[in-house]
Amino acid sequence: MDGGDDTDYKSLPLEERLQHKVWKVRLEAYEEVNSMFQNSSSEDDECFGRFLKSPDLLKKMVMDSNVVAQEAGINAICSFVEFGGSNACIKTRSQVISAIAEKGLASTRAGTKQKSINALLWYIELDSPHPVIESLLPALSAKLPKLVAGVVAALNEIYSNFGCKVCSPKLVLDVIPQLFAHADKNVRAETTNLSITLRSYMGNVFDTIIFEKLKPIQQKDLAKAFDKIEGTPTPKRLLRSHQVQIAEIRTGSDDVSMVDVQEQSSDQLDAFDLVDPVDVLSKIPSDFKLRIESPKWKDRVEVLEETLNEFKHPKLKNDDYMDLIRILSKCLKDANIQVVTLASKIIERLGNGLQQDFHRYVLILISPLLERTKEKKQSVLDAISAALDVCFKFSSLSELLEPTLQYMSHKTPQIRIESSKFLIRCLKQTETVPKKQEVDSIMQISLRLMSDSLAPIRDLACEITATLMKIVGERQLRSYLEGIDSKKTKKIDEYLSSCEVKAIGTKQKSAAAPLQKVSVPTTFHKNGLLDSAMTAGQGRSTTPNLSQISEPSLTSRKLASTSTTIPSKRGPSSPLKSSTGTGKMNLTSRTLKPTSSQSLSRAQYTTPSLNSSERELLESLKAEKLEWSQKRKELQCQLDTKTEEVARLNKKLDEQQVRLTEATMAVKSKDIQISRLHSDLDQSESKIRELQYQLQQALSEKVTVKEEPNDNLKSSLQKLETLDSKSDLNRRISDLSIHNGIEKENYVGFNTGGTTSTRSKFSSGLYDVDSNDDSWRKAAEVTNQLKARIEMMKSKSRTFNQL
Structure with missing residues (x-):
């Protein structure tokens, strides 16, 4: 391309040259645009307007097919964002960042890749990091390993420059395990670098979230890499909004630096805020209730282990866990210690997963946990102690104090020991000072345990006692320790010197300041009335502090108080000698009332005549004093009112807690009654079935008995018919015989005469072939027997009907 051609190209409009087919023309146009951006007077310059109206020009600069022109175009975009301000970032972000991720970060030229990263950093500094990171995440699923590695390297630079407080790591934590499973080694190497950067800012929180999703060999390699991290790094860049805040602070105070502002604004990252809640109730085994009530301890242990694995997530969904809590509280009473250990671990994970939402389940669990501390196996005690600490972490000392003190008086020594240890941990971790009633209840139990x-x-x-003394101060517990021997007092002093607590009473905090100010007795100055009045006021207010300065330790005070009963050296016989002692233990023996000489000297200083200015000053001071005293009374009245209101609210809170406990116990008793009623119902149903079976048997026997007499009656009737047929046969034979022919004629003749004797004889069968046959006698006997049996059967049937 000769000089004439260059002249022709330069005469073309800028937009046409930016999209020219000759790469050198585009290169010159990019360089020209870059110089225009750098030499612009403000963010509202005309050179930015063309690109704000058509952001596709910037996208085409990034997507240039020529690598040299592409690098120049990305460099021009860096200048555009740097000098164009936040407005340029917001309007061009959606078109440019995706193009940079696709073409710039995947470039083989190191200069192009570095300029692409610089452009992303400028977009974050002038706008917000979240949209930029979200635009880069889809590129992590690309098939080209070179592109994925470039995007991971860009994310590493973003977090290295701005830190995890500005750029939330929650956006990339979910994809890190997938990147470690990538087939390309370069992607895994860049992911390791990103993990080291995040770990340096997040600390152990990163291990909690990521390690459970990695293979053991990957965990081991990362642990070795994490050991090389030294301290927490400082972010290299700040957002433009933070820079403005620092500039404003610097104008107000010259001692504030950027590092100080970062330290004040930075908070410790919490894994609970970086992960999404998980619904674990739906993942618990469906037959959980059936298997947890199994008589075999192996079945109970197995289902608890499966449930424990589901509670491994750092954040759990806030759901209704009341049924699970009741089952776990019953498991704490199980005879098998493995069941108790697993139930305690589930409670610990549930508390850490719910955090503040776990508060409503604490009162149900605290008593079973303290009751189970009777176990002496250390692994069981560790699990129970961890569950107790979680209960206190998400509740308060006031809520757990009553059951803890109750179990500190338990008849089992092991329960008393573990309950006392739990109370010590609560006192050391609590951030609120116990109330006076709570201090009194704690000291009563402590004195009894001593x-x-x-x-x-x-x-x-x-x-x-030492831990409580560290919180509320030694003065408040002095009355409780009057009857304690020196050995126990010495032990309390040892614990007091090594004890560390988080909550310190307000009186104890403010006690150190006046002690440092007072070092000499009060004296009067002769410079004027104001100085003498101020000095006298200081003397009156600070005289009691002299005893605090010279106050010995608890042991020495105890020895001094008991020395009156022990014989010692004879004191001085002269009153003058006893009054001239100046030892530090004799300071409190001096009278606090001013002597006559002091009052005379004070009167001498106040008697001189006052001029008008001094008199006006005195009057103003008196008015000020009167005003402040009135305000003090008003504030004191308000304080008393608020104190009474707080006491009233605390009383109501205690009543509500008592009601809640009673309601909980009532619910438990109702559950027991329901289970008993269910068992009674089952027994009643079984008894009803037995009675029905017996009734069916009785009815079947009754039917059998009724059928039996009918059969007998039929057999008797058949016999009678047989006898009748036999008699009829005999009658017919007698009629046919020649020997009885005359009798037949006589029979006819008599019949005409109207007599019925012969007919009755024939009909009754008296005529027989054999006159010696006794069949009639047998028939009569059979008939009588049948009648007797029929009567007997009827009586039996009437008896069964009555039953």
């Missing part, structure tokens, strides 16, 4: 027969319990009671 006289326990077991040495570990006595030591724990001393530690409880």
Whole structure:
């Protein structure tokens, strides 16, 4: 391309040259645009307007087919974003970032790749990091390994420059396990670098979220890489909005630096805020209730292990876990210690997964957990202690104090020991100072445990007293320790010196300031009335603090209080000698009332005549004093009112807690009654079935009995018919015989005469072939027997009908 051609190209409009088919023309146009951006007077310059109206020009610069022109185009985009401001970023972000991820980060030229990363950093600094990172994430699913590795390297640079507080790591934590499983080694290497960067900012939170999703060999390699991390890095760049805040702070104070602002604004990252909640109730085995009530302990352990694996997620969905909590509270009473251990671990994970939402289940679990601390196996105690600590973490000392003190007085020594240890942990971790009633209840139990027969319990009671003394101050507990011997007092002093607590009473905090100010007795100055009045006021207000400065330790005070009963050296006989002692232990023996000489000297200083200015000053001071005293009274009244209101609310809270406990116990009793009623119902149903079976048997026997007499009657009737047929046969034979022919004629003759004797004889069968036959006698006997049996059967049937 000669010089004439260059002149022709330069004469073309800028937009046409930006899209020219000759790459050198496009290159010159890109360089020209870059110089225009850098030399612009403001963000509203005309050179930015062309690209704001048509952002596709910037996208074509990134997508240039020539690598040299592409690098120049991306460099021009960096200048466009840097000098164009946030408006240029917002309007061109959607078109440019996706193009940079596709072409710029996948380039083989190191300069193009670095300029692409710089452009992304400018987009984040001038706008917001979340849209930029979200635009880069789809490129991680690309099939080209070179592109995926370039995007991961860009994400590493973003988090290295801005830190995890500005750029939330939640956006990329879900894709890191997938990137570690990528087939390309370069992608895995870049993912390792990104993990190291995130771990340096997040700490152990990164391990909690990521390690469970990786293979053991990957966990081992990452752990070795994490050991090389030294401290928490400082972000290299800040957002433009943060830079404005720092500039405003610097104008107000010259001592504030950028690092100080970052340290003040940075908070510890929590894994709970970086992950999404998981619904674990739907993943619990469907036959959980059936298997947890199995008489075989292996079945109960197996279902609890399956449930424990489902509760491994750091954040759980806020759902109704009341049925599960009740089952776990019953499992804590199981005879098998493996069941108890697994139930305690599930409670711990449930509390950590719900956090503040776990508060409503604490009162149901605290008593079964404390009751089960009777186990002496350390692994079981560790699981129960962890569950107890979770219960306190998401509740308060006031809620757990009553059941804890109750189990500190338990008859089992092991329960007393573990309950005392739990109270010590609660006192050390609580951030609120216990109330006066709570202090009183704690000290009463502690004093009782100091006289326990077991040495570990006595030591724990001393530690409880020392921990409480560290919180509320030594003065408030002085009245409780009057009757304690020196050995226990010494033990309390040892625990007090090594104890560390989070909550310190307000009076104890403010006690150090006046102690440092007062170092000499009060004296009067002769410079004027104002100085003397101020000094006198200081003397009156700080005289009691002299005893605080010279106040000995608890042991020495105890020894001093008991020295009156022990014989010692004879004191001075002269009153003058006893009054001239200046030891520090004798400071409190001096009278606090001013002597006559002091009052005279004070009167001498106040008697001189006052001029008008001093008198006006005195009057103003008196008015100020009166005003402040009135305000003090008003504030004191308000404080008393608020104190009464707080006490009233605390009383109501205690009543509600008592009602809640009673309601919980009532629900438990109702559950027991329901189970008993179910068992009674089952027994009643079985008894009804038995009675029905017996009734059916009785009815079947009755039918059999009724059928039996009918059969007998039929047989008797058949016999009678047989006898009748026999008699009829005999009658017919007698009629045919020659020997009886005359009798037949006589029979006819008599018949005409109207007599019925012969007919009755024939009909009754008296005429027989054999006159010696006794068949009639037998027939009469059979008939009588049948009648008797029929009567007997009728009586039996009437008896069964009555039954």
